[in-house]
Structures are given as structure tokens and as C-alpha cells.
Amino acid sequence: MAEALLTARTPARRTVGRAPRSREAKLRLAGVIVLHLVIIVGAIAMFFPFLWTIITSITPGASLTTTPALIPKNPSLGAYQRLFVERPFGQVILNSFLLAVITTAVQLVTSSTAAYAFSRLPFRGQNVVFGVYLATMMIPLQVLIVPLFVELKAFGLLDTYLGALLPTFATAFGIFLLRQAINQVPRELDEAATIDGAGHFRIFTGIILPNIRPAIATLVVFAFMGSWNSFLWPLVVLRSPELQTLPIALAGLQGQYTSQWDVIMAGSVVSVLPMLALYVFAQKYVIQGVASSGIK
Amino acid sequence: MSVSVAQTALLDKEPQFRHAIPTRDGRTARNRARYTFTVLAFLLPSAIPLLLFVLGPMVAAAWVSLHKWNLLAPMQWVGLGNYAKLLTDPITGDVFVHTIYYIAGYLPLVYFGGLALALALNTALKGRSILRGIYFLPVVTSWIVVALVWRWLLSPTSGIVNTVLAAVGIHGPGWWTDPHWAMPAIIVASSWKDLGFVMVILLAGLQAIPTELYDASKVDGAGWWRRLFSVTLPLLSPSTFFVIVISLINGFQVFDQVYAMTGGGPNGASEVVVQQIYDLTFRYGRAGEASALSWMLFAVVLAVTVIQVRGQRRWVTYG
Structure with a gap:
């Protein structure tokens, strides 16, 4: 081996x-x-x-009690048609896409800047602050939901996209991921740039970011996925049907089409494909990025 | 590029950030203020949302944990009563034991599996992009679907797994219907689902290792195993550290798969901490106790993470 x-x-x-x-x-x-x-x-x-x-x-009237046939008898795309005609899946996918793009873009900024601070800008109490950041991951969302709901109600942000988005703007996961990546970048590169007169902002955008492209692509995938699949918080904060996101619509399918597994599974396929496409795209970018950036 | 560079990179274990502190002679207070401004400019974009939307609610949950509250009627002060109640309730111990059992099975499986996968898919295999995509598929699939498939695969009578076992003369267990096998079934399904997650993180770490180091160690005549232990694993250690810390934090909060696969059964044999928190809040309307249990979980996760962060200097190599 x-x-x-x-x-x-x-x-x-x-x-x-x-x-x-x-x-x-x-x-x-x-x-x-x-x-x-x-x-x-x-x-x-x-x-x-x-x-x-x-x-x-694609098996009409599929049930889960029998072993599925590998080749369905009367394959049909009827379940997909029902998703987009009977149910507003076009709108729902668009909503989820919008939220995921905004979350990902904002998280890239908040994660990379914080990661740079924790890796390259020593300050008093840095370890404690980083510990507090990590601690934000350690309490289950299920118990934060109620206080968060009360808070956003006070801000008047219930049933708005801003209310759904705000708690996703910074995650310790992304910051920790990028901090580990920046820690791997040789400090000699910063030093060389400092000698050339570059400040922290220049080092950050010119040296650090290009050198952590694999980690950034990874964060894009996970930030997008986190938003795309998030269920509990959007369920609580978004009430209007026209604001609904994909996971909630999928859960709705399970309620409404209880025994019609073809429709439920079609919804599942529709939810997985965009993520898969994003991952394959990001992978290509990772490999090209490393090949062309000339890291030493 | 010579071997000496490779060696220096590996020997340099201590993070050397002291050079950046602007406290040398001749630096003025103005410089210091400017440095503080820089630190704040880099930190505030993340600090503000975390403070408002995670730490704030966490503190609120701590406040709730000192009360009796059914989410509707006004809160009633009970002091540490909820904690005392939880500590004397045998279910609390059970759910913690089940959660730790889950982690003990899940973490080694998912880490070593993900590492082997990342190493294999970092080679010049044909079609590796497609293969990576396939191994990533379970990560993006919802637990509802994954649980359905695994319940079917592990079905005691008609499942593929037990059919195959029977073919080689082994009488398969009852899996999710058997109190002794429910948790192993959840562990297997979870590891299967998360292999791709570990693979992706470690692949990004592997991509960041300079190829010159491999060239240099090859010139030295190092074989594959030697390179794995002397170059790959030390340089991958920041990613490994990340995977282990995150997997433990997430492992303590395991919920979705339990909820979807066994619902905590049979007979509470696979009930975990977060499920208990969920049930207390949304089923029994005992939000105070749920918050207290959350803070007990938090204390455990924090202790485990602090131990890991303290221990990282012994084995994590930074550039």
C-alpha cells in the first residue's frame, strides 16, 4: 500500500x-x-x-416500504414538474440563493480580517479574545433561538431578510479555518513586504489573501452550504410565504406529500445539485489558484 | 531550494510574531494609537455581529437558566435550582455518556478515514475532481434523506448490510432497533456523511504544502512513509488541529442524525444532550432547565477545547 x-x-x-x-x-x-x-x-x-x-x-408513486428497483418501470419527471408548478420552488430557490450569496460574501470579509488579526496582529489578551470567539460555537443553537427571537423582535427585524441574515454575518468556524491557513503562510513573506514599505492592509490583500486561496475556496463552500441548508433560524424568523427558503419548503413537502416520496426526493435532488456544482467549481479554483500563484 | 530550508520550516515551531509589536525605542504614542486602530479595524467587522447575535443571546440564556420559564408566562426566579435539579436527574448523566460514546466512535473513524481519503485524492488519480465531488455528496445531502437511506441499509431483516453479513454466516444485529446497536448505527452513518468534510479541509491543507519540501526530501532518499511523518503530517498539523477541535465541538452538539435516525430510542438508548435540550424547550416548555443544561454542555466543551489549545504547542507546526 x-x-x-x-x-x-x-x-x-x-x-x-x-x-x-x-x-x-x-x-x-x-x-x-x-x-x-x-x-x-x-x-x-x-x-x-x-x-x-x-x-x-423519477419513480411515480414511489414508496419506501419496498426495495427500490434500480430501473424504474415508468420513469417520469412529473415530481419535478409538480415542485415548480404546484409549489413555488423557483421562487424558493431564488430566495435561498440570494441569502446564501450575501452570507458568503459578508463571511469572507469578516472571517479573513479577523483571521489576519489573530495571526498577524499581536495584542494584549489576544488568546482570551480568540477563546471567546471559539466559545461562540460551543452553545447549541436550539437554546439561543429564543433570546435571539426576542432581540430581533425588539429591533423590528422579524420576517425580514436582514433579520435572517444578521446572525450569520460572522462565524468562529470561518475565522478559525482562515486563521489556521494564515498561520501556515511563511512570515518571511510579510517581512519582505514590510521592508518594501507595505502596511498591514497591503500585506493582507497583496500577500496573505492570494496565499490562502485553498482555504478561502473551502470557506466559500461551507459558508454557502451553511446558509443553503440552515433550517431552524429561518423557520423561526421568516413568516411570509414569499420569503420562504429551500429547507423549509422541503420540510413542508414532507408534511403535505406524506407518502409521495417521488416529490420529496425530487426536492432533495434540487437542493443538493447547486451545492455539488459549487463544490466542483471551487475545487477547480483551488487547484488552479495554487498552480498559478507561485507560492514558495 | 535546499534541505536546510525544509528543516528550518519544520524546526520553527514557535510562532514568531513578536517582531510586529511596535514597542521598540523611538516609537511614539501616535504609532501605538495607529496600531490599536489597525487591530480594531481588522477585528470589529466580526466582533460586532458575534457580540450582538451570539454572545448576547448566550448571556441571556444564562439569565434564563436561573429561572423557571415555559416561554409564555413570566419568568420565575429559582437561582441555581435548575442546575441542582439536572445534577440529581439520572437522565443528565445518561445523555452525557451517550454523547461521549458517540464522539469516541465518530472522531477516530471520521479523522483517519478523511485523512486517507485526502491523501489518496491529492495524488495524480484520473478523474479525481469527479471522485472528490462524489465523496463530498453526503456532506451536502440533508440528514432527513441520509437517515432514510441508512435506516433502510441497516434494516434488521431486509437491509443490505445484514443480508451481506448473513451471506458470510454472521447473524447481523438489530442496529437502530437494538439498544446496544443504535449508537453504533448512528456513528457509522455520521462518519460516512462527514468523511467528505474532513477530506475537504485536509485537502486544502495539503495543497498549501510547498512541493519543494517533497523534492528536497526525495533528494535525501526519504520514502513514502518517511515523507508522510516528516513532511506531510507536521505541515498538515494546523489543519488537523482545526478538524479535531471542530469535530469535537460539533460532536458534543450531535442532534440532527439522532433525531432523524432513532429519535433517541430505543428506550432512550441513543438520547444525546442537545436532544434533551430541544425536548425540554420545545416539547415540555421547560426553557430554564434547557438553558441550564446548555450551559453545562458549554462548560464541558470549553474545558475540552482549552485542553486542546494548551496542548497544541507540542504537536502543531505553524509556518
Whole structure:
């Protein structure tokens, strides 16, 4: 196995010129095949539930009591049609998208600036302040909901997007993630820029941000996902049907189409696909970002 | 780029930020004020929302924890009565034990699985972008769907898992219908779902490791295992630290999967802390006790995190 991973780590192009007949090369080939096999079998296990969701969504009148057929008898997109015609899923997806984009954009700013402060701007009591930041993750949302509701009611922000958005503007998760990434950036880079006369803002935008692109792309995925899937808070704060977000609409489906699993699963597919697309896009960006930024 | 650079990078374990403190001779008070302004400019954008919308409600919850309150009638002062009540209630101990059992099973599975996955998918595998996407799928799928699928996979009579076990002569357990196997079923499903999360974080960490270090250690004749332990793992340690701290914080707050898979059953065998908090607040209208239990959970999570932060200097390497 060690040999297998060793081989795989070597970029393929480097092995092109090598003599293919040696014993070592054969062993490497075997290792690569085994690695591929393990990874692909694992991927099938990961993919299976999603495949099952898709199949159920195109099987009219699907029920969960029987083992689903891998090839549905009368496949139909009727469930999807019902989502967008009978239910306002177009509007709901747009709402969720808007909230997720704003949350992600704001979190990128608040997380990266705070992360820079904790990594590069020492001040008295820094560890305590960082500890307080981390502590904000340690109390379950279920118990904060009631005080938060009372607070936003006092601000007159109930049933508004601003009320839904404000508590998502800063997360210790994002700050901690980016702080760890900035801590990995060699300090020699800052020092060189300081000698060139750059201030903290210049170092932050010119040196730090380009060097933590993989972490930023990761944060984009998780910030978007957090907003896209968030259920409890939007449920409590948003009342008007036209403001509804996707997870709440999905939960509504479960109430209304109790035994019609094709509709419920179609809703689930519709909610997963945009996240998957974002992740694949972000992954490409991570790889390109690292390849072109010339980190040393 | 030589080996010496690789070695320096690894030996430099202490964070060296002292150079940035503007206290050297000749610096004026004005410089200091400017530095304070810089720190505030970088911190306030996050500090204000956290203070208003998380810390504020946390303090309010602490206040509520000293009262008897059903969310509707006025609050009634009981002092530390809620805490005393919880400490003498055997259910409190049970839900903490179940939660810790969950973490003890989940954390090693998800960490080592995610690490192996990240290492494998950081290689020149064909189609790795698609593979990464597939391994990430469960992370974005809602627990409602995941729980349905796993309940079906682990169904005691007709599930695939027990069918396969029976084929090799093992009589499979009752999984979520058996008090002894309900929690292992939740652990397996949770690890399966979160593998992609750990993979993504560790992949980003792996991408940030300079390739020169690998080239240098290859010149030295280091094999794959040697490079793993001398280059990859030390340089990945900030990401590892992040994954472990976050997984523990989230692990203590495990709720969605329990709610969706077993509802805490059978017979309360898989009931966890946050579920108890949820039930106390929204089912029984005992918001004071729920807040007290939340603060007890907070104290435990905080203690565990402080121990980790204190211990990080021994094994976490920063650049």
C-alpha cells in the first residue's frame, strides 16, 4: 500500500519516459490499480444513496416500504414538474440563493480580517479574545433561538431578510479555518513586504489573501452550504410565504406529500445539485489558484 | 531550494510574531494609537455581529437558566435550582455518556478515514475532481434523506448490510432497533456523511504544502512513509488541529442524525444532550432547565477545547 501511494503521488508525466518493463514499474502499476479500485468502490458506496434519491424521484408513486428497483418501470419527471408548478420552488430557490450569496460574501470579509488579526496582529489578551470567539460555537443553537427571537423582535427585524441574515454575518468556524491557513503562510513573506514599505492592509490583500486561496475556496463552500441548508433560524424568523427558503419548503413537502416520496426526493435532488456544482467549481479554483500563484 | 530550508520550516515551531509589536525605542504614542486602530479595524467587522447575535443571546440564556420559564408566562426566579435539579436527574448523566460514546466512535473513524481519503485524492488519480465531488455528496445531502437511506441499509431483516453479513454466516444485529446497536448505527452513518468534510479541509491543507519540501526530501532518499511523518503530517498539523477541535465541538452538539435516525430510542438508548435540550424547550416548555443544561454542555466543551489549545504547542507546526 505504501508503494501504491508513493507511486500515485508522483505526477504521471514524470513516469512517461521510464522503461515500462522493470519489476519496479510493474509493482507501481499494480499499486496504482489497487488504489484506483479502493477509491472507486468507496465512491460507489458514497454515491449510492444519492443515486437512490434520484431513482426514487423519477419513480411515480414511489414508496419506501419496498426495495427500490434500480430501473424504474415508468420513469417520469412529473415530481419535478409538480415542485415548480404546484409549489413555488423557483421562487424558493431564488430566495435561498440570494441569502446564501450575501452570507458568503459578508463571511469572507469578516472571517479573513479577523483571521489576519489573530495571526498577524499581536495584542494584549489576544488568546482570551480568540477563546471567546471559539466559545461562540460551543452553545447549541436550539437554546439561543429564543433570546435571539426576542432581540430581533425588539429591533423590528422579524420576517425580514436582514433579520435572517444578521446572525450569520460572522462565524468562529470561518475565522478559525482562515486563521489556521494564515498561520501556515511563511512570515518571511510579510517581512519582505514590510521592508518594501507595505502596511498591514497591503500585506493582507497583496500577500496573505492570494496565499490562502485553498482555504478561502473551502470557506466559500461551507459558508454557502451553511446558509443553503440552515433550517431552524429561518423557520423561526421568516413568516411570509414569499420569503420562504429551500429547507423549509422541503420540510413542508414532507408534511403535505406524506407518502409521495417521488416529490420529496425530487426536492432533495434540487437542493443538493447547486451545492455539488459549487463544490466542483471551487475545487477547480483551488487547484488552479495554487498552480498559478507561485507560492514558495 | 535546499534541505536546510525544509528543516528550518519544520524546526520553527514557535510562532514568531513578536517582531510586529511596535514597542521598540523611538516609537511614539501616535504609532501605538495607529496600531490599536489597525487591530480594531481588522477585528470589529466580526466582533460586532458575534457580540450582538451570539454572545448576547448566550448571556441571556444564562439569565434564563436561573429561572423557571415555559416561554409564555413570566419568568420565575429559582437561582441555581435548575442546575441542582439536572445534577440529581439520572437522565443528565445518561445523555452525557451517550454523547461521549458517540464522539469516541465518530472522531477516530471520521479523522483517519478523511485523512486517507485526502491523501489518496491529492495524488495524480484520473478523474479525481469527479471522485472528490462524489465523496463530498453526503456532506451536502440533508440528514432527513441520509437517515432514510441508512435506516433502510441497516434494516434488521431486509437491509443490505445484514443480508451481506448473513451471506458470510454472521447473524447481523438489530442496529437502530437494538439498544446496544443504535449508537453504533448512528456513528457509522455520521462518519460516512462527514468523511467528505474532513477530506475537504485536509485537502486544502495539503495543497498549501510547498512541493519543494517533497523534492528536497526525495533528494535525501526519504520514502513514502518517511515523507508522510516528516513532511506531510507536521505541515498538515494546523489543519488537523482545526478538524479535531471542530469535530469535537460539533460532536458534543450531535442532534440532527439522532433525531432523524432513532429519535433517541430505543428506550432512550441513543438520547444525546442537545436532544434533551430541544425536548425540554420545545416539547415540555421547560426553557430554564434547557438553558441550564446548555450551559453545562458549554462548560464541558470549553474545558475540552482549552485542553486542546494548551496542548497544541507540542504537536502543531505553524509556518
